[in-house]
Amino acid sequence: MGRKGNWFRTLKKALSPSSKRKKDQKRKLSEKQKHPNSGPTSSVTIANQLSQIEKVKPTCEKNEGHSKAHRVPNSNSTGMASTTAANKCVQTITETRFVRKSxxxxxxxxxxxxxxxxxxxxxxRALRGLLRLKSLMESFVVNRQAMNSIRCMQVFVRVHSQIRLRRLKKLEENHALQKRLLQKHSKELEIFQVGKGWNDSTQSKEQVEAKLQSKHEAAMRRERALAYAFSQQDI
Incomplete structure (x- = not known):
């Protein structure tokens, strides 16, 4: 019975609150002995946590304000709709002005x-015309045409000069023939006047002289016609 009573007492002490308090105190003392600097570190950590909480508070309040602003009643929503419509009208007017300007x-x-x-x-076009004129003037065809035209002009001048010389020669020959005929007729008249020749006609002296003069003129006309014919044949 003595052993059973001791066992019961020990169990009662273990289950009693005073024994629990004593155990807790002993545990705290042992922890303090093991970690002597644990107290101030715990206070520092608590201060850091408080500062972080104070920093987070204004952001939370701002978010709550935004959420409250979004949760506006229907009257505010109608006002916002009217303002948006007015803004759209102004935007369309400015866009139309910009479109007109553009x-x-x-x-x-x-x-x-x-x-x-x-x-x-x-x-x-003007430059092309100038280039064409320049190319034509400097081309071989234009040079050839110019040379041909120059040659033709030279030939024409030569022919014209030759014709003039021939005409002058013909005129000189005609003058020489006229002189010869005049000399011949003058000699005949002299012979007739002297009386060396005999005339059996019953015509007077004036009639004979007129007849001789007409013959002389006819001969001169004939010679002129022949000279003109020869000159035309040469041309």
Missing amino acids: REEMAVIKIQSVFRGYLARSEI
Whole structure:
């Protein structure tokens, strides 16, 4: 019975709260002995945690404010819709103005481009004409044509000079023939006047002289006609 009573007492002590407190105190003392600097480190960690909590608080409040702003009643939503509609109207007006300006600018650019193209084409045509003229003037065909024309002009001048010389020669020959005929007729008249020749006709002296003069003129006309015919044949 004594052994059983001791066992019961020990069990009662173990289960009692005072014994538990004593055990806790002993454990704390043993931990302090093992880790003497554990107290201040725990206070530092607690301070750090408090500072982090204070930093996080304003961000949480901002998020809550945004969520409250989004959760606005229907009256505010209608006002926002009206403002958005007005903004859209202003945007469309500005866009139409911009489109008009852009169309006018495009039209001006097109007109300028067309006019510049016309000027460029006219200048190109003028340059092409000048180049063609230059090429024709400097080409072999033009040189050949120029040489042929010069030769033809030279031949024409030579022929004209030869014709003039022949005409002058013919005129000189005609004058020489006329002189000879006049001399011949003058001699005949002298012979007739002297009386060396005998005339059996019943005509008077004036009639005979007129007849001789007409014969002389007829002979001169005949010689002129022959000279003209010869000159035409030579030409």
